[in-house]
Amino acid sequence: MVRIVRRRIPFSGRAGEGPATWAQRQMWRLIQQRMPDSAFYDHSLGCELPGGLTLEDVLSQIARLVERHDSLRTLFRYEDGVLTQRVVGSGLLDVAVLLADGAEEPHSRDLFLAHQAEMCGTGFDLAAEPPFRPLVGLVDGTPRGLGFCVPHVAADLPASRIVIEELRTALTAVAAGEPPPVLPAARRPLDEAAFERSERGRALNEAALRHWRAQLARLPPTMFPGPGVAAADPRFQSGALESRAMRLALDTLAARYRVSVSAVALTAIAAVLGAYSGLPRCGLQLIVGNRFVPELRRAVLNAIQEVPVAVDLRAGTFQEVARATFRTALAAYRNARYDPDDADSLVAEAGRARGAAIELGCYFNDIRRPAEPGAVAAAATAEEVRAAVPASRFAATDPQEREAAYFVLMDTPDVLSGRSASVVLELCADTRHIPPPVIEEVLRGVERLLVAAVEREIGPEELPAATGVTPAGGGGPAQPARAGRLPVAEGGAA
Numbered sequence: 001m002v003r004i005v006r007r008r009i010p011f012s013g014r015a016g017e018g019p020a021t022w023a024q025r026q027m028w029r030l031i032q033q034r035m036p037d038s039a040f041y042d043h044s045l046g047c048e049l050p051g052g053l054t055l056e057d058v059l060s061q062i063a064r065l066v067e068r069h070d071s072l073r074t075l076f077r078y079e080d081g082v083l084t085q086r087v088v089g090s091g092l093l094d095v096a097v098l099l100a101d102g103a104e105e106p107h108s109r110d111l112f113l114a115h116q117a118e119m120c121g122t123g124f125d126l127a128a129e130p131p132f133r134p135l136v137g138l139v140d141g142t143p144r145g146l147g148f149c150v151p152h153v154a155a156d157l158p159a160s161r162i163v164i165e166e167l168r169t170a171l172t173a174v175a176a177g178e179p180p181p182v183l184p185a186a187r188r189p190l191d192e193a194a195f196e197r198s199e200r201g202r203a204l205n206e207a208a209l210r211h212w213r214a215q216l217a218r219l220p221p222t223m224f225p226g227p228g229v230a231a232a233d234p235r236f237q238s239g240a241l242e243s244r245a246m247r248l249a250l251d252t253l254a255a256r257y258r259v260s261v262s263a264v265a266l267t268a269i270a271a272v273l274g275a276y277s278g279l280p281r282c283g284l285q286l287i288v289g290n291r292f293v294p295e296l297r298r299a300v301l302n303a304i305q306e307v308p309v310a311v312d313l314r315a316g317t318f319q320e321v322a323r324a325t326f327r328t329a330l331a332a333y334r335n336a337r338y339d340p341d342d343a344d345s346l347v348a349e350a351g352r353a354r355g356a357a358i359e360l361g362c363y364f365n366d367i368r369r370p371a372e373p374g375a376v377a378a379a380a381t382a383e384e385v386r387a388a389v390p391a392s393r394f395a396a397t398d399p400q401e402r403e404a405a406y407f408v409l410m411d412t413p414d415v416l417s418g419r420s421a422s423v424v425l426e427l428c429a430d431t432r433h434i435p436p437p438v439i440e441e442v443l444r445g446v447e448r449l450l451v452a453a454v455e456r457e458i459g460p461e462e463l464p465a466a467t468g469v470t471p472a473g474g475g476g477p478a479q480p481a482r483a484g485r486l487p488v489a490e491g492g493a494a
Helices: 022-034 055-068 102-120 157-175 189-196 199-216 244-257 261-277 318-334 340-354 382-391 436-455 463-467
Strands: 003-012 016-019 042-048 074-079 082-087 090-100 133-139 142-151 236-243 281-288 305-312 362-366 393-397 405-411 423-430
Touching: 003 055, 016 189, 022 074, 022 082, 022 305, 022 340, 042 102, 042 157, 055 090, 055 133, 055 142, 055 157, 082 189, 090 102, 102 133, 102 142, 142 157, 189 199, 199 305, 199 318, 199 340, 236 244, 236 382, 236 436, 244 261, 244 318, 244 382, 244 423, 244 436, 261 281, 261 305, 261 318, 261 362, 261 405, 261 436, 261 463, 281 318, 305 318, 318 436, 318 463, 382 436, 393 436, 423 436, 436 463
Parallel strands: 090 133, 281 362, 362 405
Antiparallel strands: 003 090, 016 082, 042 142, 074 082, 133 142, 236 393, 236 423, 281 305, 405 423
């Protein structure tokens, strides 16, 4: 028999109150604008536990974790247009405990995952509830699994990975009869908010706004200038392509071009969108983790912000476009901490200057786990890459975003299968712009272009056709991107 019981564990720690951070405010706004009463922006992680632990061992380390990280006991208040955060100094945390006996052991992992999904399907009351829901799975009284759910406004995916790593490391030490390791201090959300109001923080904001102005002057007003089609039901749909060929091609081209894997993927996605829309420039927003400085590297908070980049598909060969995109992306990463209200004002200002609102509806998010230090992927031959294409597999997925086009590059274990030799590229799309049958075509177009780029240098005139993507509205194979001038804000360059 399987049942769920609740344990309430005490916690204590530093208390405080102050303004929300830039990233907290940006995520709060997304939640309120799109799905204020849902768990859409919540996420979860989990791990198996070593033997030799008791339930009390696990509960003790959960309490220790919550005491160490302010963000896991932070409440939010929104009044008169201002978001503030309050770190609770002491209280009780609910922990769900799944109890199974030996008869359910073969299915205990599935039962655990099902309950974790159900737990994460209920939105948080961010004004009253600690933003952290742990789950412990026991079989015959022995802890076997640990998971949790957290809202994005409190912790982003990198922060959640830090949380699960800290819990796993501490419990492994306890199981071995050793004390948990002492961890270095990291910046807390209230500290980050104070930094943003400092002279150095204001300078970062001004630099980021200069980047926004430069990119907005180069972005097309929309990546989907056509009339669109009737929306499918549901309006937002998604699919994912699991591809070893894509993994091999990305690693090979990144080494060949001396750029990052992320830059190669971004270039290929931009080229496919350009072929589909017929535009010579592609505008996307990068989802930037903002963990490049030591004080944020291991911080448990939400640090992610969105930054626009314009990819010029007329910059030369695919290799030359990739290198230019790499430089543009690096500039975006350097300028990804900013006041979202200031950025909104710039977008509105640029739209007024053009006489048409700017739609920032296309996104690229690389959520692969960072490579091990010093790890270098082996280059594959064109024959090896081409031979891997037939094994690629497409599947419909549950939409994770509500945007015109949202691309996510991830490690294979995150969806579809457990084989780590591949990557998964997912596209969540507004079906008015990318109808359901085209989602797979666009994803396979990215793969097709990357495979072709391993085989030969692709020139600018050949680039759209190399994707194999049919332009929006039909009309046969993609043609070279239109060379006409894009509408730009006054003072910008086309």
